[in-house]
Amino acid sequence: IELGLMSTCTLIAKEIKGIAFTHNPVTFRTAYSKDLRLxxxxFGTLMHGLQVVKIEMQRMAHDCVAPEIASRVALEYPQFSKILEDLSTDPCLAFDLGD
Incomplete structure (x- = not known):
């Protein structure tokens, strides 16, 4: 792409910035139906089930990860050291699972 074309496109983009939404407003509405409610x-039940599975996996990992392995992983991947530390003390603290 030539520099002239790039600068022309940039200039036009600056000049017409915001015009699309001032002339074509976007409106959002809420929707309700029995199907959407179901x-x-x-979806809520699925998310809760996933949370339970994550907690159980953490509890199982707690019993399987030896302190020596956790130390080696923390040295290699320092970004996980806090998670590994929490996992060694209380498996439920290792990850923020939300509500």
């Missing part, structure tokens, strides 16, 4: 409940 899907939302199913």
């Amino acid at each position: 899907r939302a409940r199913q």
Whole structure:
């Protein structure tokens, strides 16, 4: 791409910035239906189930990870040292699972 074309495109972009939304407003509306309500409940149930699985995996990992291995992993991947430390003391603290 030539520099002239790039500068022209940049100039035009600056000049028309915001015009699309001033002439074509975007409106958002909420929607409700029994089907959406059912899907939302199913999604919530799925997310809760995933949270339970994560907690159980953490508890199992706690019993499987020897302190020597955790130390070696923390040296190689320092960004995980806090998680490994929490996992060694209380497996439920290792990850923020949300509500």
